[in-house]
Amino acid sequence: MSMNTFGHLFRVTTWGESHGPALGATVDGVPPGIEINEEMLQHWLDLRKPGQNKYTTQRREPDAVRILSGVFDGKTTGTSVQLMIENTDQRSKDYSEIAQKFRPGHADITYYQKYGLRDYRGGGRSSARETAARVAAGGIARAALDQLLPGLKITGYMVQMGHRKADPTAYDLSEVANNPFWCPDAATANAWADDLDALRKSGNSVGAVIEVTAQGAPAGLGAPIYGKLDTDLAAAMMSINAVKAVEIGEGMAAACLTGTENADEITMGPDGPIYSSNHAGGILGGISTGQDIVVRFAVKPTSSILKSRKTITLDGENTEIITKGRHDPCVGIRAVPVGEAMMACVLLDHYLLHRGQVGGAGGTLAT
């Protein structure tokens, strides 16, 4: 995990800028013999694609992914897979002002401070467009997981937008695909629609919380001490643009619990251990328990807003900026498929790591 690479054995290296000729991912360590084609990956990219409804940016990218290597006769060969998405809707002229001014909340100023220069077109490398490459790579991870861990199911959904939270007692995962917010609670989705209409008209934006769960993961994934499953999930989610927090299971609320409340009691079921609850989010000591793996992350509001904000120029002069252009009022919406992709990458990586170190062995309680 260094610079532009994520993962241990299943390793994803992404490249590309928002407004360069293309972006993509180099995916290494892919198990051989996995059925992959561009349509399968395109499916996931289309879910992330902007411009699908009025709540996401109107920038229209076909985001068509091409497989340039590592797949032969429809199957992975075990060698590095190159995924490329060409940038077709670049409109560089939209971004002329930001060449001279730093947009508050963006990485413009830090890239400049670090490197002494930056690609100012649409955020360059720091653009959320990089996440398209993750979603494509995640598609490969999902295909491998489908074959290696057939019962596994990864689902992401939005559980909070601004101050309004979805109602956990009303979660219905079959509802997630029915609304533009990936919300598991139809009533909240409707309320969010109204909230977001108002925000968009006012030129403002808002934050969100995404939850991603993995059902059907086996016990035993993860490794002490710095390759813990939750450690890698935290890194995976925190590396997504605009994410400011990551929670596992109870998350921050674990601080409020007592030991008796928090301990998930164990009894023996017909197929292995059963837990009275899942405060742990499916992970103990960095290793999966076989329960649902539950991760949440908070996405800050889109920093590009149609409100004037104070900033400085390249020359250090005080000025103001309004970030015109086509921006999502709640960038968290489009983070849902990205979070799913990162979950898939982490789980596949840890499955391979486990298989490498431990092989088919393991405790007799393993489910």
Place this chain on the structure above:
Amino acid sequence: MSMNTFGHLFRVTTWGESHGPALGATVDGVPPGIEINEEMLQHWLDLRKPGQNKYTTQRREPDAVRILSGVFDGKTTGTSVQLMIENTDQRSKDYSEIAQKFRPGHADITYYQKYGLRDYRGGGRSSARETAARVAAGGIARAALDQLLPGLKITGYMVQMGHRKADPTAYDLSEVANNPFWCPDAATANAWADDLDALRKSGNSVGAVIEVTAQGAPAGLGAPIYGKLDTDLAAAMMSINAVKAVEIGEGMAAACLTGTENADEITMGPDGPIYSSNHAGGILGGISTGQDIVVRFAVKPTSSILKSRKTITLDGENTEIITKGRHDPCVGIRAVPVGEAMMACVLLDHYLLHRGQVGGAGGTLAT
């Protein structure tokens, strides 16, 4: 970052179990010429040491660190530094019951499910005792940072225990060392003392939130995309025992903000950019801004409690367990020096990475 190793250039590999002969850290990539001695490292270990007051476990370990390599004539040589802490207060007999039963909330069951066997003495490798090695390694990082970034100051403190939060308007960092909770708010510290007395008597435990800040860090630390400073901080903190969530700046609360509220406006000051606020926690696009770096993490309540909990045996039989022994009612207290150590390791690592890739160059706004 794989298995028992943390970091890119400044790399810490820890080893050792709770009740084996010793534990320690192998520290690689240390800059040469840094003044280090055992007393300097012992200072940090003593802060973490249990048994110092009634709120931490009465297990009495001297936790004396020895430097076995990499230091000559009082200075680091640039080669790998080995730090060893011998375990002297082992009392293995205290742990005989847990050889047969899995303690709920502990990693007993997952280690067993993963590896098919486990060192059951005091949690073995999953014990929080491993964090002593991190604190020792963090002492080296701090010494290097003192020399390389003399203005940098890292401070950790507890801001929440159970439902009771310290009052941010009353934070006084000079107060942190004056109470057994590392609390920056004396009034809250007193209230926590009462809370914890009651909990301890009842044999229960409680969670906590720790905040760690770094003041005086330069702009430009961190690297896109998967080696972001916040990504590595999230991994660092999540890898600490019992941590369930990590926040940067606003953290989960970023979800509630609008774009206008969240954007830290920029103006030009005499020595570089000045920000109107620090919702970002000092990091934009994964790179430090020069503001305070602010990280928080939640620690779950100690899972070892004097309350009977349902569990199963190695043979899959239902049973109950009371985890006797000497346990902290709020393990979060002792996590404070650990969080500081991890912050130090991450900042030094990113300083070296930056110096490696960029050298002395950088934007003219860099402070």
Place this chain on the structure above:
Amino acid sequence: MSMNTFGHLFRVTTWGESHGPALGATVDGVPPGIEINEEMLQHWLDLRKPGQNKYTTQRREPDAVRILSGVFDGKTTGTSVQLMIENTDQRSKDYSEIAQKFRPGHADITYYQKYGLRDYRGGGRSSARETAARVAAGGIARAALDQLLPGLKITGYMVQMGHRKADPTAYDLSEVANNPFWCPDAATANAWADDLDALRKSGNSVGAVIEVTAQGAPAGLGAPIYGKLDTDLAAAMMSINAVKAVEIGEGMAAACLTGTENADEITMGPDGPIYSSNHAGGILGGISTGQDIVVRFAVKPTSSILKSRKTITLDGENTEIITKGRHDPCVGIRAVPVGEAMMACVLLDHYLLHRGQVGGAGGTLAT
């Protein structure tokens, strides 16, 4: 250094097959502000390009490299650089027979044994075409080195073909570009021309030895113990297709020397230490001395020959094969620019590593 990635801080990940749509390299850790353009990289690729004379394969690839990311306004931005070379002269039909038969000396059988399937078109991932990506990446390394270590000069040349060696007393590096063999000794080059004409007509091939030197490298590059400069050079060169041995300085001949013969004596010169000889090849204890760095590697004869060889089919039946097609009679010739590229990558990587760990410090004798 794992799977398809080479390097520590300056990291090159290559991808692509011989007869897929494209191949390339993802280059991470590039210092910012380095002037790069496609012409600069094309220069090095053209040197490696096949079909330039009768001694290299007549496959005609333009091998045009495109920069897809990481460069803006003609300078590197510090983010990952993607280099892509499209395959235009694929002629897949040439390779139909080898789908069913394993070519002796090739990786056909081992890829199949490892992965259970393989891309049989022209060797797929195991083709020497992969080295085009290395040469392109090496072009970036060279540009960075030109800026960071302006006195450094990397030169590769062929010193042996079959049993005929170039005469070291006649080496003239200015001669290297004057003959199709990169030979520093014009007389030997003429003899090789005759040797190779005969071999080519007979449908056979022959091995070679390449030497690569770096003049003007500073003292202090390299790191104990497993990141030694010679360790990384050995890995770099051995990873090139068909290489079977790597030597540093005296190489295998060091076995024949006595201690008095081997020790390069040291005296003080006007600008630093001067050595009486360079048996060490410029590296002591894994760290550069400031002398010329000297590496040699042996390349086996091209395995694709127009002679019938015994082999087996996918089904395990005995058969014979003649590898028709356009093949180099001495693949070692085209390995020269590849060896130079690997030297450049290793030196830049170690320069950045050194700068990261040690900064501008170092011993007073450093030159």
Place this chain on the structure above:
Amino acid sequence: MSMNTFGHLFRVTTWGESHGPALGATVDGVPPGIEINEEMLQHWLDLRKPGQNKYTTQRREPDAVRILSGVFDGKTTGTSVQLMIENTDQRSKDYSEIAQKFRPGHADITYYQKYGLRDYRGGGRSSARETAARVAAGGIARAALDQLLPGLKITGYMVQMGHRKADPTAYDLSEVANNPFWCPDAATANAWADDLDALRKSGNSVGAVIEVTAQGAPAGLGAPIYGKLDTDLAAAMMSINAVKAVEIGEGMAAACLTGTENADEITMGPDGPIYSSNHAGGILGGISTGQDIVVRFAVKPTSSILKSRKTITLDGENTEIITKGRHDPCVGIRAVPVGEAMMACVLLDHYLLHRGQVGGAGGTLAT
């Protein structure tokens, strides 16, 4: 593979100086359930131990290895194993002169030039004593291989000392343990004894060539492109002190062969492919063929000799030095067990990597 760490999944990090309190290895990624005890590791260390006969240094170290972590009830637990060897025979006073003078052929000057300071006691970190830690770690790798690949047999032996080579037609591996040179040819061993007696009396030293073979390794170990089995073997052997060259199979002699001579023809045998010869040294395209894996490396003559050599002081003054003390006239002898250990580490690492990526799958020809 960075700095003091070697390996991908099975990772060995060594630490310690020649004359510090101790040295050792932190071994990560060990499969769980492997039977290990100190006696098993001591067996291998005793083979390497100095002072066993008149041909190796008379420094007498018991080299007693302790296991400090990662093993419980006689089996590995899957967590990091710490191996420690205390230095008991330090005699630092022997080394007072070299604090001020650089020994030609040693790393004294390069460590100083790199780091600006050095541990001058007995070479510090650059001492061949570091290899004791490798041998101990190799003992763990061997134990794991015994369990995972029961038919595998690793044997190292010396095949050349000075100009005198063992006779390949007379190799008898059962002879290796019968002479102090690990020579597979008894007649040559006798001649070497005379050679070395003369050299030792004259205060000189000599180089050597070691060959290490692995019989019974399965096909399919290794990975393209930069994690090739031969790439990692080259790095492993080149990282050993005083090694100047590494050969696989034909090695440098491959340059002299024609394609027809070099191609190992394939026919189908009862249990898988059979090869007419093994010029490849058991590796094609970086992946094992199932034939014997054959590696050779050249060790330069001991640089510490009782002959006066020109050198400079720390202050840059010209002087001379005679390296008194207890030194091996042919350090290559003691490199034999080290080469075996590195072979074991590389093979285990690649076995785990293969199992991780590919699992139990593989081509039908796999043996």
